[in-house]
Amino acid sequence: MTHDSTALNTYWPQLIMVHGLMESGKSTLATYLIEEHGYRRVKFADTLKNMIRHILRRCGVSEARIEDYLEGNFKKVAIPELNDPARPELLLENLPDEVIMELVIGLLRDAGLTDEKIAYYSDNQDAPVVELRGVTTLRRLYDTLRHNWSRQMLRGEVVTCRRMMQTLGEEWRNLHSHKLWAYISLSMSEVLFAAGHRVVIDDNRYRFEFDPFSHLLYFRFVVTRGDRHFLPVTPETHQSEIPMPVEWFDAHLKNDYTIQSLRDLARIHLDSFASYRRVKTVIEGQYRGIAA
Numbered sequence: 001m002t003h004d005s006t007a008l009n010t011y012w013p014q015l016i017m018v019h020g021l022m023e024s025g026k027s028t029l030a031t032y033l034i035e036e037h038g039y040r041r042v043k044f045a046d047t048l049k050n051m052i053r054h055i056l057r058r059c060g061v062s063e064a065r066i067e068d069y070l071e072g073n074f075k076k077v078a079i080p081e082l083n084d085p086a087r088p089e090l091l092l093e094n095l096p097d098e099v100i101m102e103l104v105i106g107l108l109r110d111a112g113l114t115d116e117k118i119a120y121y122s123d124n125q126d127a128p129v130v131e132l133r134g135v136t137t138l139r140r141l142y143d144t145l146r147h148n149w150s151r152q153m154l155r156g157e158v159v160t161c162r163r164m165m166q167t168l169g170e171e172w173r174n175l176h177s178h179k180l181w182a183y184i185s186l187s188m189s190e191v192l193f194a195a196g197h198r199v200v201i202d203d204n205r206y207r208f209e210f211d212p213f214s215h216l217l218y219f220r221f222v223v224t225r226g227d228r229h230f231l232p233v234t235p236e237t238h239q240s241e242i243p244m245p246v247e248w249f250d251a252h253l254k255n256d257y258t259i260q261s262l263r264d265l266a267r268i269h270l271d272s273f274a275s276y277r278r279v280k281t282v283i284e285g286q287y288r289g290i291a292a
Contacts, residue, residue: 011274013219019204020223025255030202069161082159112191135177222249
């Protein structure tokens with residue numbers, strides 16, 4: 001692993017956000033930033049995926065198959081353990097209360113809360129969770145998982161990992177705030193910033209996800225491969241899978257050649273950003289010196 005230590009690299013952004021369709025090259029770009037420039041990866045979907053992992057583990061699904069459901073080719077495949085009427089104790093609507101609470105505690109841990117903070121909210125379940133910008137409480141997180149998500153949003157449906165991710169990721173999220181996952185990711189990022197790290201988020205799907213980070217120095221990439229990003233959206237396309245216009249981003253990377261060309265393009269844009277920052281810093285320093 002080699003981390004760039006040039007003077008220009010020190011002016012690269014504290015946060016980089018990446019948008020693109022599946023298999024466009026988002027993760028490839030993020031891996032380059034992590035391995036070559038020391039960034040740390042945060043994902044908006046990390047927490048909801050961890051929630052699903054916890055449910056599947058409690059239902060006895062193997063670790064390998066869990067990753068097939070979440071990251072592999074089984075996202076749209078019915079999960080036998082969650083669809084078997086002969087085993088009603090494993091159906092989502094019958095999840096034990098302690099499992100629901102474990103999901104809530106896991107969410108808070110993902111947001112960077114300490115054991116002390118979690119204990120405070122456990123004792124004060126109606127207190128707004130400050131680390132989530134006060135948009136919800138521990139009690140509301142629990143109640144909406146227990147009654148709205150596990151017993152209503154998926155009722156009568158064949159349960160797949162994709163549907164669990166969609167309903168948690170959007171419908172359940174919106175019961176608290178449409179920016180809930182962004183607030184969790186911001187809280188996770190703040191912990192990393194405090195430790196001296198820079199962050200890349202490589203699963204940006206919505207424009208409003210930029211908003212909680214607006215006070216930070218960040219750069220936005222959109223990565224495309226071929227023409228898929230620009231094709232018409234069909235009525236069957238889920239909201240989370242609709243591409244954003246490339247004009248909304250600081251740089252558009254066309255990933256139609258080699259991995260090295262993608263890296264080189266990203267480096268050019270980030271160095272240009274850094275050059276501007278360096279010049280601006282020098283000018284501001286000179287101005288402050290004159291003013292003093």
